[in-house]
Amino acid sequence: MNEVEKPTPKDKEVLVRVQAASINYGNLVLLKGEPKLARLAFGICKPKYVIPGGDISGKVEAVGENVRMFEIGDEVFGDLSSCGWGGFAEYVAVPESALASKPKNISFEEAAAVPMAAVTALQAIRNKGKLQPGQRVLINGASGGVGTFAVQIAKALGAEVTGVVSTKHVPITQTIGADYVIDYIKEDFSKNPERYDLIIAANGNHPISVYKRLLNPTGTFVAVGGSYNQTFQALLLGPLYSMWSKQKMNSFLQRANQQDLIFIQQLIEEGKVHPIIDRIYSIDEIVEAFQYFEEGHSKGKVIITM
Structure with missing residues (x-):
């Protein structure tokens, strides 16, 4: 020190x-x-x-x-x-x-x-993902720093939320409001037959082709964390996928923003985020x-x- x-x-x-x-x-x-x-x-x-x-x-x-x-x-x-x-x-x-x-x-x-985790989740969901009320959201890594905020913010904005976590983190993900929880230890979420309007990758190590398959035809994928391989695929291949499809495959880097922080402050004081x-x-x-x-x-x- x-x-x-x-x-x-x-x-x-x-x-x-x-x-x-x-x-x-x-x-x-x-x-x-x-x-x-x-x-x-x-x-x-x-x-x-x-x-x-x-x-x-x-x-x-x-x-x-x-x-x-x-x-x-x-x-x-x-x-x-x-x-x-x-x-x-x-x-x-x-x-x-x-x-x-x-x-x-x-x-x-x-x-x-x-500050950083909540604003990252907000900007990924609202700004990059352009989430609308009633849409279906999948959050891979829903129990981590960004993921726990992503679940709560997506719910506060009116989404139906599915979280992907390990077995020991299933209870906390349910507690913070996820409508559905996939335990990736017991179930391969990449084989899930459901389709989503928005996928947030806050963790994980999957080819972005997996996320592309899980999206609706006009859905959006946003990578905010996970392995280097997952991140770089989103950065390098995402624009190519997006060019030839109505699906959007994005990488994302948070930017500190006072107004976004104030928005999060209000959600917390309203009891919608903790x-x-x-x-x-x-x-x-x-x-x-x-x-x-x-x-x-x-x-x-x-x-x-x-």
């Missing part, structure tokens, strides 16, 4: 005393530099950002000039991935545009679980936290408290 100077907020920045943060896939990419292509953004030979950590929750301790949205003492949460990271620390200076007011009905730990936490570690246990996260079997989010 290293000591650094306490940051000072600049123009339009606030100083947040961090209460909790969460681990996301981007943190692993930043630290390990894999896949190699990601080094163009995160640093060729060493990490470009000294302190990782994207999702945070905490209290505003100081404000810079021209800050309009927040005051000292406000409880906030946000995604720092587009403004220098730095969430795994006691304090971080953040542009006010990266934050929203913390939902009043959840804890700081729960709030830290939300973050799922698997484990909570202290900052002194951050190595163990990353080791557990990297195993890839977490149920919801892994949280770091300061």
Whole structure:
């Protein structure tokens, strides 16, 4: 653990005393530099950002000039991935545009679980998938960080949702509102006779031809996670499939967005979405936290408290 100077907020920045943060896939990419292509953004030979950590929750301790949205003492949460990271620390200076007011009905730990994963799910479902009420959605990896939010957001937007998970995660997937749950240990979902209007791949390792077969003739597939093979197939072959068919096969990369975060905040306060936490570690246990996260079997989010 290293000591650094306490940051000072600049123009339009606030100083947040961090209460909790969460681990996301981007943190692993930043630290390990894999896949190699990601080094163009995160640093060729060493990490470009000294302190990782994207999702945070905490209290505003100081404000810079021209800050309009927040005051000292406000409880906030946000995604720092587009403004220098730095969430795994006691304090971080953040542009006010990266934050929203913390939902009043959840804890700081729960709030830290939300920003990146929930906004990823929202943008994949609403923006890329263009989900309409009454449509049928399949979510592969429905018990993970993005997947648990995807199930709840799709339900909140009026969809019928089927989640694909392992046996031990069937109960939680039912609890968060999935209409149907496929246990991939017992059943090969790729042989499912059902067809879907939207498929979200939040995990998994399947050729995108499998997802194409499971789509309705005008359905949409969106890859937001899973194996490198699955991701690169969506990136490279998806446009070709889409060119010759009414089906759309998309890869997707989340972008931090304050208005989307505020939308999620409202869903949480309305009781339509609730973050799922698997484990909570202290900052002194951050190595163990990353080791557990990297195993890839977490149920919801892994949280770091300061």
